[in-house]
Amino acid sequence: MSSSLGKLFMVTSFGESHGRCVGVVIDGCPAGLPLAETDIQKEVDRRRPAAAGISTPRQEEDKVEILSGVFNGRTTGAPICLLVWNKDVDSSAYDEMRWLPRPGHADFTAFVKYGGFNDYRGGGRFSGRVTVGWVMAGAAARKLLSTINVEVLAHTVAIGSVSAEAKAIDEVRQNVDRNPLRCADLKAAEEMVRVIGKARGEGDSVGGTIEGLALNVPIGLGEPVFATLEGELARALFAIPAVKGVEFGAGSDVTKMRGSENNDPFATRDGKIVTLTNNAGGILGGISNGMPIVVRVAVKPTPSISREQPTVNMQTMTEATLSVKGRHDACIVPRAAVVVEAMMAVTLCDFALRAGLIPGVIK
């Protein structure tokens, strides 16, 4: 298990889907940052299941508790432990599935790697539920980034074959928390609801694409050659269950472009050097160039589906079938967008600290 992320802003994750709690320890947060449970609660609430028909009926209160590292409303420089207790746990559905690995899930690999000792209930350590901890860490990271005016934002740009139209950043910012799809294109969002509803009705699920943005990022974040901004962001984003692809700027479209098209020309604006296009997604040589960081994340359809699927009984080694009961989302994308923001924020914080752009004490 490698449950820690970051070098100077280090996040350590713990907890399981059906265990006592889900939590996180943040080590390296500068002292003096105002941080309250309500700050973190707000982010955790954004990750909660949305309207019926899209998300899981599991409804956790998810009340955030700060266990350490904050005193008189400010961070102390000591490790910050954040935790939510698991309450609405129903493990009954999982007993019968103990020996039947769910296709698309980690049940099989976890069983082999941990010799059958893994907590299989609700996916245990591999459940999307553990990302509550990361969102809590992301909330602290975002507050820290806000001291240097960096903003992180993620929104749904595609669900199945429905793609959102590109919107201006202000519209994205306004719309994203206003609809359960976290989609800036409200018309597309309605169509996405239908697509998800249809899949759910057929005992199935759908995937989609999230775009993550980081604005006002100073020049110089990222460290060649093995800690590039792309590489570290990708590592953090691939931690999110169901992510299968990560691309920056023009992404895979670059493979079809000429150099003359793809290169972003330099120009001056207000005495500063900028690029006229942003095919690089704000990153050159693994280092932020001052333009918006743009990343796109491919999310697979939720593997938990009620349709019958072929599997193997790991105890008897005989082929079998399985219909995933439990409670689950027909589409995880909108909720994953909140986690994308968190992982981006945590990674950028670490780089900002490494680059000395955030001081050790916030005043």
Add this chain to the structure above:
Amino acid sequence: MSSSLGKLFMVTSFGESHGRCVGVVIDGCPAGLPLAETDIQKEVDRRRPAAAGISTPRQEEDKVEILSGVFNGRTTGAPICLLVWNKDVDSSAYDEMRWLPRPGHADFTAFVKYGGFNDYRGGGRFSGRVTVGWVMAGAAARKLLSTINVEVLAHTVAIGSVSAEAKAIDEVRQNVDRNPLRCADLKAAEEMVRVIGKARGEGDSVGGTIEGLALNVPIGLGEPVFATLEGELARALFAIPAVKGVEFGAGSDVTKMRGSENNDPFATRDGKIVTLTNNAGGILGGISNGMPIVVRVAVKPTPSISREQPTVNMQTMTEATLSVKGRHDACIVPRAAVVVEAMMAVTLCDFALRAGLIPGVIK
């Protein structure tokens, strides 16, 4: 600078394009592995510029030297320093470009991050040339992986708008070293040569896609939640200059699939559990599942083009134009494929050591 990669098999990179040498230190390689300069030379030679018209005319002898860690033909357990000297260095073209950052390159971000003290000649630390060191490390990693029968293989699957047809693994293995494009579809390869030649003729460049494969990977490599196999491979692959996207298995296609299509059904074959499809690219929950690891890497068109491009003089802060002279590849994809293999091998080695699948002494 974060020039080290890996936890137990740690690779530290050093050297610049126009400095004295390019090298690497491997720390954590088990003792007893037979390792000769010829083993490593073979891999470095595969990375060298190919036929005229595709690659740079810079022709380095690139003679591999083992400086430490090998005694009587076997690794000793001590750090292995590997090095090639830079000889065919021509920095003349770069003097006039000192203040003119090349679009698509790291010149601008490096200048800002390092306060103008960066070695700008030939891209310095950001040049593709530094990947010679990684290929040397990859050569050692591949020998180590071969002790547990793991094979790593990368091939070109698209250049510009030309896509290769899917080929069986044996055909890939056979064809890939036989044509300068490292493409298993020999017919497509011919077309790719034409596409590259056309771009070069127009003072331009093209990008493409590389597929990396790892075969016979044991179940259990990868560590949730923040050191997933996807995440660590992606981090290593994004270190390669020009990589802008990384995806696994069905990749971004998953966004359009239903769960019932995307989930790989489990079955038994020869008493072992396998999946009938491999949309997951051999990875479930961040852990290898015994199926082939499949990764696709999007490579942007070489930013060095002889066409005139807009830029800014960083000294005078006035807008200017630039035509990259120097020597460079019109398409970096086939050479990058060798680096993809190296980065995959290094990452898998590290995980195999973490999982205890390679012993501390090879006998």
Add this chain to the structure above:
Amino acid sequence: MSSSLGKLFMVTSFGESHGRCVGVVIDGCPAGLPLAETDIQKEVDRRRPAAAGISTPRQEEDKVEILSGVFNGRTTGAPICLLVWNKDVDSSAYDEMRWLPRPGHADFTAFVKYGGFNDYRGGGRFSGRVTVGWVMAGAAARKLLSTINVEVLAHTVAIGSVSAEAKAIDEVRQNVDRNPLRCADLKAAEEMVRVIGKARGEGDSVGGTIEGLALNVPIGLGEPVFATLEGELARALFAIPAVKGVEFGAGSDVTKMRGSENNDPFATRDGKIVTLTNNAGGILGGISNGMPIVVRVAVKPTPSISREQPTVNMQTMTEATLSVKGRHDACIVPRAAVVVEAMMAVTLCDFALRAGLIPGVIK
């Protein structure tokens, strides 16, 4: 803050003296290890304040809770979060001392480093209380080490000017938990009680020396050149508040020995190579040699004393005097011995995992 220790068996500490709790996350513990709260409680209880007159009157129940990583009584391979709640907290004494740094404590350096935002109550993050978390981690580490028969043991060998006579290992093992001084020489222990009592009576405190032993350690733990067994043990031991010296085997006596005296001659016993003496303390070239690991730790007198001491008011920058009220130990040595065991166990576990001597799954 660098609150994590270890590479494969990673321990992350959190909590403060007067905060809500003290805890620890263990990441990398192999799956399958039987682990119950009672196992850990036993070690935590050994660390609790001893008989009146020696230790602090603060009496915490210190009930251990396992929050994650254990399922059906065995470790799952997931991170293990262990926690005790702080209950008997009395911060009243600290308010008046807020601006008066206690000599010998971290109050001054913490104030400067964290810009005054540190939790100063009871020493906050720098209090010996945080070692409860480390003892919990040590309990898990000791269980893990016991699967390869490694035993860790620490005992008091000197308090002030009273030194214990050397005792055979069996006698050490028997006596150490039987007297509040954790001293194998019961006669010396009585004298130590008197020395401590006298100091306390005079509003003062005393220091002492702890010897740590690790038995049945396999050959090969420790990694040259920068992760030697001595170096990593020392780093872990210097984390314990009040430790000012660490030495191995003959320790500082080696400075007065000839090579011919100090070198431990090799011989064979039962077909195995051993050394006839153990001046090296079981470590050659930073690697365990199969003999007992012997380390001695110098512990300073508790800086909290009720005698008046000169200090400076950090707010007014005027000189002042201070008499530490609060509740504290007149001698921390016996309790620190339990923490020495924990830190040794944690460090040895990490090395045993790195060396592949403990498997990823315990069966």
Add this chain to the structure above:
Amino acid sequence: MSSSLGKLFMVTSFGESHGRCVGVVIDGCPAGLPLAETDIQKEVDRRRPAAAGISTPRQEEDKVEILSGVFNGRTTGAPICLLVWNKDVDSSAYDEMRWLPRPGHADFTAFVKYGGFNDYRGGGRFSGRVTVGWVMAGAAARKLLSTINVEVLAHTVAIGSVSAEAKAIDEVRQNVDRNPLRCADLKAAEEMVRVIGKARGEGDSVGGTIEGLALNVPIGLGEPVFATLEGELARALFAIPAVKGVEFGAGSDVTKMRGSENNDPFATRDGKIVTLTNNAGGILGGISNGMPIVVRVAVKPTPSISREQPTVNMQTMTEATLSVKGRHDACIVPRAAVVVEAMMAVTLCDFALRAGLIPGVIK
């Protein structure tokens, strides 16, 4: 092998006693630092064998080469590879000793750990010769520290039973490079020469004690709880072959002191808070307090002695005797002092960077 030290100023060591070279890679050195081969040569020369009768007759030219990371006389921010070639290598003496581990050396533990594949010639990776690399890294670190006026200094305070008298810092600074013993007490130094000569005459060796000092260290270096200044310095110092004890300030004397004696009282001087004594060795709570850092290092007598010693033939498993021929020092202490300085400098640099006290670009 864990051959890297440091988090932001990371030093990776490579090379063996009788291999091709000894070297180091420094990663994370800020850009813009003036650094020439002569700067580093000066430090390496200080480490070279001293007058006949004290040190080994092996005389390496040890000409320093900068292989990367420096451009136009200044560091670029890229990794700095530094190297000296081994030239005066005579391995003949070691062939006959291949199966006979030298008492007090790592021959036995290296043989077992690396399955007999270790380079045994001259101690290979475990030889004091590898510290040439560390001294090169230390030279860069010292230059970097000098930009914030931090000075590091180590001197011999005891050889065998001869102890130097305490001298004022100016006298230490003046005398230390003037006599082959690196002892500030010139009279004691003469006696030390005699003691070493006598031991050598009897085919034996002697140990001693080094005191390391760091002056003008800003308040705030060191990170609780597991990266204390003491812990990290100790880890670095225990890497030096032959070091068996490390203590800070009053060191093991604290065990016999009362709290009222040991606590350093705070006072104000020139508007700054200082301590009136320095029993803490400049460190409180693992963090520098602005007073001089004082560390004492116990060095064992060189294990290589020409006297006959009992050992075991590892091939035949029969007892045997051995007389170490080769070339070696009768007392390693004065040369080790230079390495103590290097390790202190490297560690302090890392902390100064972590604390943001040295910027990413030196102007």
